[in-house]
Structure formats: C-alpha cells, structure tokens
C-alpha cells in the first residue's frame with residue numbers, strides 16, 4: 017500500500033493489482049489501482065475503505081501509523097459505492113474498530129447487512145448532507161445513482177476543493193511511480209487515457225446515461241482535485257477527465273474516434289481473405305483499423321475497440337445455420353453494454369446455407385442497439401471478384417456514413 021499526502025489532513029492510500037480479472041471477467045493488461053482516502057480533522061474519516069488491506073491488523077496499524085493514525089480511532093467510514101472492490105475490507109475492519117459509523121446513501125444502507133452483517137452503525141445521507149470533522153474539514157454528500165450500482169454517491173471536501181468520485185472518473189492501469197496527473201509524463205497520461213476508455217467501456221458503459229447526470233452534478237462544484245477510486249488523481253487539470261468522460265458518454269451513443277474496428281472470426285480462412293482485402297482498402301483510405309479477431313481477442317479489448325470506433329465492420333461466417341458463435345457472443349456483450357447507434361457493415365461466408373444475417377438482426381433487435389447497417393455482402397465459399405467489388409463499395413459507403421459520427 018502506498019500513502020501520498022494530497023493536501024493538509026488529506027491522504028491517499030493506493031494499492032495496485034496486476035494479476036486479477038476485474039469483476040472476475042475483464043483482463044487487466046496494465047493492472048488496476050484501488051484508491052482510498054483519509055480525511056483528518058478533529059475526527060477522522062476514511063473514504064472508500066483501505067482497499068488491498070490483507071485483513072491482518074498489523075498491516076493496517078503499520079500503514080496508517082505512517083501518517084500517525086490509529087485504525088481504532090477512525091470515526092467514520094464513507095462508502096461512496098458498495099461494490100466489494102471498495103467496501104470489501106469492512107468485515108475485517110469491524111474486528112479491530114468497535115465504534116465507527118458508516119455513511120451511505122439509503123440504498124447503500126440496505127446493502128450493508130447482506131454483505132457485511134448487521135453490527136454496523138449506519139448513518140444514511142441524502143443530497144447536500146454534511147459531516148463536520150472539525151479543524152476546517154467538512155464533507156458533503158451527493159447521491160449519483162447507478163454510477164455504477166444504484167447506491168453510488170460523490171463526496172466533496174470544500175477546504176481542499178476535492179471531489180471523491182469512486183468509480184466515476186476512474187481508469188484502469190496500476191499506479192506504481194506516479195499518482196497525480198502533474199507528476200506524469202505525456203506517455204503515462206496517454207496510457208491512462210486509453211485505460212480510462214477501457215475502464216469506462218468495460219464497467220460503466222451500460223450506465224452512461226446516469227454517468228451523464230453525474231457529470232452534470234459534478235460540474236456544480238468548485239473543483240481543484242478529482243480523486244477517483246481507480247486511476248490517477250487529477251489536480252493539475254481536473255477538467256480533462258470530465259471532458260473525456262463526456263466524450264465517452266457520446267461513444268455509447270454511436271459516436272467515436274476516426275477509426276474502424278473490424279470485429280471478425282473465420283473457421284477456414286474464407287472470411288479472413290475478405291478481411292485482408294477490407295484492411296487494404298482501409299489502409300489506402302488512411303483510416304486507422306483496429307483488428308479484433310474472435311475468439312482470440314479478449315472481451316475487454318473487443319468491447320473497448322468497438323465502443324471507441326466511429327465505424328464497425330463485422331466479418332463473420334455462418335456456422336450451423338447461425339452466426340459464427342465467437343462473434344455472436346461478442347455482439348451479445350456489446351448489446352449488454354448498450355453500445356448503440358454504431359455505423360456498421362457486415363460481410364461473411366456461408367457453406368450450404370446462410371443464417372448469420374438472421375441471427376445478427378435478432379441480436380441487434382433483442383438489445384435495441386439501433387445499429388445503422390450498410391447492406392451486407394454474403395458469399396458462398398470464398399469471395400469472388402464480384403463479391404470483393406461489392407465489399408469495396410460498401411466500405412466506401414461506411415466511411416461516408418461514419419463521417420458525422422467522428423468526435424475528437
């Protein structure tokens with residue numbers, strides 16, 4: 017666990033994990049950080065728990081001892097979000113501190129007992145409620161439901177103008193050497209920006225309408241520092257992550273960067289040859305291509321790539337009267353993430369009968385994805401010259417269609 021002073025009386029405690037699947041399913045090629053915060057006035061509060069604490073009391077005493085805090089004397093635990101990556105330490109904490117109060121939203125309060133038992137003092141907070149810690153430190157609480165669970169809220173500390181946002185404004189990516197945006201190189205900032213897209217698409221995209229509301233709410237504060245539960249602390253330019261999150265909400269609605277993701281799969285190379293042809297066309301047009309072959313690519317990479325692209329090419333054959341399953345599963349995941357209104361073109365091979373096209377229509381309809389398709393091109397066996405010519409025309413049409421969906 018690493019401890020960093022953020023301002024007088026406010027410390028960040030951060031731990032990074034490299035070898036886990038986030039939510040048990042999302043690959044983390046660059047790891048993830050789990051950030052907690054201590055705010056000390058005359059009383060002491062901890063925001064979002066001490067993630068990464070191994071449950072052994074000595075570890076907690078040692079870590080907090082570095083900033084002269086006794087865990088038994090922590091008065092308040094602020095739970096901005098009940099998901100166990102932020103609250104999972106509570107059960108063990110109860111064993112060493114018998115007299116603390118948890119501050120949560122009403123919905124969060126209903127979750128405490130099922131998750132961590134009933135021997136916890138709970139104080140339910142609503143919009144604008146405050147907690148005076150003394151010594152000039154006052155916390156206020158601001159529910160922002162469904163970012164990402166229904167009980168989520170923001171916590172604001174006025175003297176330092178710090179907004180503690182938990183999942184909101186978070187990013188994947190371990191924090192190992194640098195923790196604050198003003199410490200980071202351009203290369204590091206670029207990495208965390210890409211990791212923020214991946215985090216948003218993997219974890220928050222389903223809730224992007226509620227994230228938009230939370231962005232609006234966060235703009236009501238005079239902000240010097242944005243302190244999320246995952247990723248860097250923004251104190252040089254907190255507006256950057258707000259603007260980025262506004263853009264990511266638009267990605268969920270079909271907008272994207274000036275690039276095309278080819279989401280494809282192939283059994284024996286018939287569809288793959290047409291994919292190679294499509295790549296050449298896009299290269300000649302100077303369009304950036306994201307090559308996502310299923311099932312080889314991870315779900316995390318697949319979702320992120322489609323999420324951030326203004327144009328999508330689906331290249332998938334028919335398999336046993338339906339769509340090639342790895343691509344069908346990918347599409348289903350994109351539907352669950354409510355990635356809507358994308359500009360798309362599909363082509364693919366079939367053997368004795370089609371069927372992929374029918375299942376594609378079903379998936380799009382089931383998830384109300386409202387994707388806008390250029391007319392598909394299907395070919396029996398390998399693509400002939402006439403098929404390739406149709407593919408080329410359709411790609412030009414896709415490039416035209418995506419022009420009004422590109423945002424920077």
Ligand code: FEO
Pocket residue numbers: 097099101102163164165182183245246
């Ligand atoms: Fe970082 Fe939704 O938990």
